[in-house]
Amino acid sequence: MDGANNSSAREEMTRLPALRIAQVQADAPNPAQSLCNQLGDGPFSMVCLFVSPEADFAALTSAAQTLFAGADVLSCTTAGELGENGYEDGQIIAIGFPEENFATSTYVIDDISKMDEQSVVDTLIQQRIELNQRADTMESEFAFLLVDGLSLCEEKLTSVLASGLGTMPLFGGSSGDGTEFGQTWLAYNGAIRQDAAVVALVRSHCPVRVFSLDHLIPTETRMVVTGADPANRLVSEINAEPAAKEYARLTGKDPYQLSAFTFASHPVVVRLGDTHHVRAIQRVNENGELVFFSAVNEGMVLTLAQHQDMATHLEAGLSKFREEVAPDHILGCDCLLRRIEAEQTQKNHEISNILKRHNVVGFSTYGEQIGGLHVNQTLTGVAIFPPVAREDG
Structure with a gap:
């Protein structure tokens, strides 16, 4: 019995986090290779890249598609990043979803200003059915959306997506361009897009909680x-x-x-x-x-x-996820206006420490999506908990 307990303890000590996280400066030489090295061996079902506008987006996404062959690679430009030091600028954040614990199905919607709404709903329903069959042993699910932050179409898009996703909880973020509001970029498997959205349907062995916080x-x-x-x-x-x-x-x-x-x-x-x-x-x-x-x-x-005090509210909101088992990571979409408020009220360092302590990674957005709604001035995301132990065979 003691041997079994010791074995379990060793497994817990050596267990890798549910997600793999990597980070590099936007102007680093060959950033895609550096991110690949940091993420380690896959295979990955999906890799998300949150990219500072200071980076060479085209070169990065092209190289990443080659390096992460076999995985769907979703990328967007940001209004700032959420990384190892909390609020970040001038960084590229990579998040890997290992196949061991995640199965994904990705849908690209081009020309969202002219989208065929019924076609989108029908496609989502079909992809959900296919994913459920392919990953029927994975009990948790969510949908993650990246959308052009200058498209002016998020309200219509989220309403349509909610119709096709049914009970699958949806969250996401609108791509950014710092505080310039000039042009934003998305990429899917190396192909750059505007006036577009990418929806990832995700099933997992890891328990998840989709949430949205505002103060x-x-x-x-x-x-x-x-x-x-x-x-x-x-x-x-x-x-x-x-x-x-x-x-x-x-x-x-x-x-x-x-x-x-x-x-x-x-x-x-x-x-x-x-x-x-x-x-x-x-x-x-x-x-x-x-x-x-x-x-x-x-x-x-x-x-x-x-306003309530943003730091106090954020700490209280994120601490609720730790009441039983702490999440491995929280994938977050944080409104640019929250970052601006934090800087102007000199709360930037305090809030960064909270984000760091709770393992929040992601990006600052031009808007957030939760369920069928497009919202602002929130931190919206998903808490991903350690995978549930399962018996082989």
């Missing part, structure tokens, strides 16, 4: 959108006044001094059912209109929100 509390200050262009995420009027001017009045700010920090510090939320979701503001355009990260319709009632 905002609605106030009593409300406003009505009286002029909007939802397709382009523009709001021209609030309370029948020019949008930027009225937002500034309600927040007590100078309308000519509105900045990314203003919007991060004074977010607006919309009520959906029993919960509130952020409708984050990106900037003011030259016409005095507010440009949002998500669609806003005329007649929508927006509510100003106030």
Whole structure:
């Protein structure tokens, strides 16, 4: 009996984490080879690359496809990375999903602004059936989405995906371009795409928990959108006044001094059912209109929100996953506005330490997806726990 216990202890000590993680500077020579060396031997079912805009995206993704032959390689540019030091910049993060514990099926949707919605639903249903048959001994599942962060199509896309995924929990993130908002990139198996999305259906021997955290509390200050262009995420009027001017009045700010920090510090939320979701503001355009990260319709009632302490809220939220068995890793999609808030409130170091302590890896986004919703100013992701022991034969 003691021998059996000692054997189990040795297996636990030598067990590799469920995911393999690698990281390299964006300007490092031959970064794909370095990431491959760090990840170690596969085989991998899937490899995800979260790539700083400072990197040579085309060269990296082409080389990675060769080095990780046999695995699906999903890549996107970021608005910052989540790595070994928490918040990172100028890095490339690689996440390997070993075949031993993960089975995946990947679906690329091109031209998402013109997608055939029924075709997408039908394809997802078929891929779920095929994956369930191929990985019928794996009891956990989730879907992971990477989508062009400048496509303006995330709301429609997530709604369609939810219809095809059924009970499979979905989360994801919108690709970024730092704080430039110029162009974002996706790649699937070395082929670069824009106006596209990549959906990975995942089954695993590892228990998983998909989640979304935000630290905002609605106030009593409300406003009505009286002029909007939802397709382009523009709001021209609030309370029948020019949008930027009225937002500034309600927040007590100078309308000519509105900045990314203003919007991060004074977010607006919309009520959906029993919960509130952020409708984050990106900037003011030259016409005095507010440009949002998500669609806003005329007649929508927006509510100003106030912040809880982000570090305290984050620690409490992530600690809940450790109540029984701690996750091996948390794959996270963290809104760019959270990073901006952390920097401006001098919480960057504290929050980085929390992310590091809880083994959070991933990237900063232009938006997050959870279920059938496109949201902002959240940390959304999946906690992946150690694989369940299983009997051979």
